[in-house]
Structures are given as structure tokens and as C-alpha cells.
Amino acid sequence: MNRVRQLAPARRWASSASALSSSSSSSPARNVIDELEARGFIQAVTSPNLRTHLESPSCVYVGVDPSASSLHVGNLLPLLGLLHFRARGHHALALIGGATGSIGDPSGRSTERNALSPAELATNVAGITAQVERFFSRGIEYAGRRGYDVASEPVGRPAASATAVLGARGIDVLNNHDWFRDVSFLDFLRDVGKYARVNVMMARDSVKSRLESDAGISFTEFSYQLLQAYDFATLYRTHGCRVQLGGSDQWGNIVAGIDLIRRLNVPDGAEEAADPAFGLTIPLLTTASGEKFGKSAGNAVWLDEARTSVSDFYQFFHRANDADVEKYLSVLTLVPPAHIAEVMAEHAKAPKLRAAQTLLAEEVTELVHSRAAVSRAQTVQKVLYGSDLASLRAADVLAAMEGDPRLVRVSAADVADVPVSKLAATYGLAKSRGDANRVIEGKGLRVNGAVVADPRATIAHADLIDGHLALLARGSRDIVVLYID
Numbered sequence: 001m002n003r004v005r006q007l008a009p010a011r012r013w014a015s016s017a018s019a020l021s022s023s024s025s026s027s028p029a030r031n032v033i034d035e036l037e038a039r040g041f042i043q044a045v046t047s048p049n050l051r052t053h054l055e056s057p058s059c060v061y062v063g064v065d066p067s068a069s070s071l072h073v074g075n076l077l078p079l080l081g082l083l084h085f086r087a088r089g090h091h092a093l094a095l096i097g098g099a100t101g102s103i104g105d106p107s108g109r110s111t112e113r114n115a116l117s118p119a120e121l122a123t124n125v126a127g128i129t130a131q132v133e134r135f136f137s138r139g140i141e142y143a144g145r146r147g148y149d150v151a152s153e154p155v156g157r158p159a160a161s162a163t164a165v166l167g168a169r170g171i172d173v174l175n176n177h178d179w180f181r182d183v184s185f186l187d188f189l190r191d192v193g194k195y196a197r198v199n200v201m202m203a204r205d206s207v208k209s210r211l212e213s214d215a216g217i218s219f220t221e222f223s224y225q226l227l228q229a230y231d232f233a234t235l236y237r238t239h240g241c242r243v244q245l246g247g248s249d250q251w252g253n254i255v256a257g258i259d260l261i262r263r264l265n266v267p268d269g270a271e272e273a274a275d276p277a278f279g280l281t282i283p284l285l286t287t288a289s290g291e292k293f294g295k296s297a298g299n300a301v302w303l304d305e306a307r308t309s310v311s312d313f314y315q316f317f318h319r320a321n322d323a324d325v326e327k328y329l330s331v332l333t334l335v336p337p338a339h340i341a342e343v344m345a346e347h348a349k350a351p352k353l354r355a356a357q358t359l360l361a362e363e364v365t366e367l368v369h370s371r372a373a374v375s376r377a378q379t380v381q382k383v384l385y386g387s388d389l390a391s392l393r394a395a396d397v398l399a400a401m402e403g404d405p406r407l408v409r410v411s412a413a414d415v416a417d418v419p420v421s422k423l424a425a426t427y428g429l430a431k432s433r434g435d436a437n438r439v440i441e442g443k444g445l446r447v448n449g450a451v452v453a454d455p456r457a458t459i460a461h462a463d464l465i466d467g468h469l470a471l472l473a474r475g476s477r478d479i480v481v482l483y484i485d
């Protein structure tokens with residue numbers, strides 16, 4: 001089940017990674033930092049030297065803890081950040097926190113987490129690992145379609161010792177349990193804890209805010225920062241990875257890693273010539289009204305299609321507010337900034353057409369699901385919004401709405417000569433025929449887009465879309481699609 005690459009256990013790790021500057025490969029076309037900055041991806045960097053560092057191919061990592069069995073749209077930002085690095089010729093590592101996920105990061109949380117059972121954790125690790133793999137294989141193809149040179153493997157061969165472990169795709173997915181499982185508690189206290197200063201650990205935002213609360217913080221969560229620091233130091237040693245990317249709440253953990261790398265690799269008393277490693281944080285994505293991005297009516301929007309259907313996923317982005325859509329296009333898609341500007345200018349002329357939201361929904365759905373998923377989602381969209389109904393193909397609707405309870409297959413005999421008020425009641429659009437009659441009287445029922453005037457009207461074959469479809473809609477929300485064989 002554990003499909004990630006196995007690493008040699010990290011027992012001794014005092015040797016430093018070889019210098020990146022010795023790499024003779026050609027540099028990526030454009031400094032990824034400029035691109036990330038232009039797109040509003042950068043909250044803070046740990047050193048101004050990061051830009052120079054990234055003139056040469058480098059290795060960058062992002063960690064994801066498996067707190068659920070699927071990622072949600074809120075996880076997209078760091079993954080897209082990593083994709084930008086890969087698309088600009090750097091080597092990207094996605095780290096699944098099989099070990100850290102059993103501890104729980106206190107960053108950005110006001111209360112202690114409930115520990116996951118080992119079985120839950122294993123399910124989550126498997127789910128998220130597969131999803132991250134899929135995200136990057138689709139992401140690399142998507143980047144290729146948006147004009148990035150991703151066909152060749154990244155020139156990033158940061159450390160001589162890393163050549164053996166860096167995969168040819170330029171993206172690797174690792175699991176930190178692969179090195180933590182061989183580290184004993186005593187090893188950890190001796191080799192890592194010795195370098196950590198408790199006063200510094202207590203001053204981190206994630207810990208400080210919890211120390212002030214009545215419940216305090218457990219020793220377990222307090223130690224989390226050291227685990228993440230150890231990851232960074234391990235990837236530095238095994239992969240020559242010198243850059244970590246994370247959400248803005250990850251600043252303290254990233255800095256803890258850089259401190260540890262420095263203590264382990266810069267001999268006591270030596271001048272710190274250069275930054276041994278770097279961190280870069282991404283701003284928290286919020287809506288214009290200040291809410292955290294990624295919830296739809298209080299529920300997370302998942303990347304797993306079994307949890308959030310492709311069409312709900314598409315609709316979530318299609319519903320983005322005018323005030324948010326430009327920012328989302330910048331950080332959640334690889335549409336070039338100049339094109340975003342054009343679309344926004346077009347959008348400003350006729351916001352009702354939702355040109356910008358359509359582009360956003362199309363791009364993110366293509367990136368996360370596929371191009372075929374975009375057309376399926378758009379078919380469902382036409383059905384739900386009653387737009388351009390005449391262009392619908394019955395077979396497409398069947399395929400796009402497969403498994404959707406709003407799609408009902410019936411025989412011609414089920415519908416022939418049956419008054420529409422009865423159909424509405426039978427298929428759940430009204431509580432009873434009386435209710436249906438009242439809705440029809442109030443001009444609240446439509447069949448294939450046309451308002452029903454007479455409750456006794458029946459649906460003739462000629463009324464069907466593409467010979468098979470009768471879309472019954474009550475108001476703007478409730479809909480039943482009858483597919484008549």
C-alpha cells in the first residue's frame with residue numbers, strides 16, 4: 001500500500017549536501033520567484049538570497065499531513081506552488097506526513113487534535129499519496145498545455161548523492177514515516193533535541209498562542225516543530241533539498257528546520273557564510289469577505305471525485321465572487337497573467353456572463369480532474385441552469401450525470417399521457433399533485449425550459465431534447481432529469 005519511494009534510514013546526518021552552485025546545468029528560463037511574486041504567491045521568504053539560489057536548478061519541498069483521506073481545494077495552493085517550481089525546471093518533492101500526521105501540527109489551530117487511529121492514518125496516507133501523485137502527473141501535462149517546457153526532466157540534480165534518488169519526472173512523493181520509523185526516542189532526543197532551544201520553541205506563534213489558553217499544549221504537539229525540522233534536515237542531506245514551501249502558518253516550522261540544518265552543518269564558531277537553506281511561505285487564501293477559501297456551505301470541497309462530484313467541484317469555482325476571481329485565477333491556474341488581465345477586462349464589461357468564473361472553473365477542473373471532466377461538468381451546468389438546453393446530447397447527459405439521483409431513467413410508457421403535475425409529484429419535485437398544481441399555477445414549473453401553464457399538459461415526444469430528455473425544474477434549484485428510453 002505504501003507506494004512511496006523508500007529511503008535509507010536517516011541515522012547519521014552530519015554530512016552536508018554538496019553545494020548547488022556547482023551545478024553546471026542551464027538555468028530555468030525565468031526565475032520562479034518573479035513568477036510567484038507576480039501571481040501573489042509570496043507571503044514571506046527567509047532570506048533575500050533565495051532568488052539567487054534559484055537561478056540554478058534546485059530542489060524544493062512541501063509537506064502535507066494526512067488528516068483526511070482526500071485533499072481539499074484548500075490544499076491546492078502549496079501544490080500549485082510546487083508545480084510552478086517544477087514547471088520552471090526545479091526538482092519538486094511532495095512529502096506525505098505519515099509520521100507527522102500521527103502527531104498533529106498545532107500551527108494555526110487553537111485546540112489539540114484528536115489523534116487518528118493507525119487504521120485511519122494508513123487509509124489517509126494511501127488516499128493522499130495517490131492523489132498527490134495524480135495531481136502532479138496531471139499538473140505536469142497541464143503545465144505543458146499552458147506553454148511550460150515540462151517535457152524534459154528537470155535539470156535539477158542538486159546533490160551528487162541525490163542523483164540516485166531523484167526521479168526522472170522531476171517530482172517525487174515521499175513519506176516521512178520512511179525515516180522516522182527507524183529513529184528511536186533516545187536517538188531523537190540525543191541527535192535533534194540537543195540542538196533545540198526550548199525558549200525558542202515556546203516563542204513560536206503556534207505554541208505561544210496555545211500556552212496562553214487554559215488547555216495549554218501537549219508535549220506531543222509541542223514537539224511537532226522538531227519533527228518537521230528533522231524532515232527538512234533529512235531531505236537536505238538525502239536529496240540536497242534546500243528550499244521548503246508552505247502556508248503562512250508553517251513559518252515557525254520551516255525556520256525550525258533551517259535552524260537545525262545550520263546547527264548540524266555549520267561547525268561551531270564558524271562564520272555563517274551563506275544561507276544553508278531557505279523557506280518561502282504562501283499567503284492564506286481568503287474570500288473578499290474574509291472567510292477561509294475552500295468551503296461550500298460549510299463543507300470542504302474535496303479533490304476526490306467520490307466525495308465532491310466533478311460538477312460540484314466545477315460549480316464551486318464557477319460561483320466565485322467577482323471580487324475573488326482574479327486572485328483565484330492567479331494562484332490556482334497556470335493561465336498567463338497577461339491573459340488573466342484580458343479576461344478580467346472582458347469580465348468587467350459584462351460581469352453577468354461570468355467569463356472569468358467560467359475560465360477559473362474550466363482551468364482548475366482540467367488541472368485536478370481532466371479535460372473530459374470539464375465537458376461533463378459543463379453538461380451538468382447546462383442542465384442545472386437551464387441554459388442552452390437545445391444543444392444537449394442525451395448520451396452526454398447520461399454519462400455526465402451517472403450516479404446522480406437527479407437523473408431518472410424511465411420508459412416511454414411511464415410518461416406518455418401522464419399529466420405533468422403527476423410527473424412532478426412522482427419524481428419528487430412536489431409533495432403531492434395538489435402541491436404540484438399550486439406550483440404550476442404560480443408559474444413555478446418548467447419542462448425543458450418552458451413554463452408549464454396547464455397542470456394537465458402532457459409531455460409529447462416532440463417536446464423531448466435529443467429525443468430522450470425531459471428536464472423538469474421547480475424554481476431555480478430543484479430539478480429532475482427524465483431520460484426516456
Ligand SMILES: N[C@@H](Cc1ccc(O)cc1)C(=O)O
Binds near residue numbers: 062063065227229232
Ligand atoms: N505541518 C504541515 C505538513 C508538513 C509535514 C511534514 C513536513 O516536513 C512539512 C510539512 C502542515 O500541517 O501543513
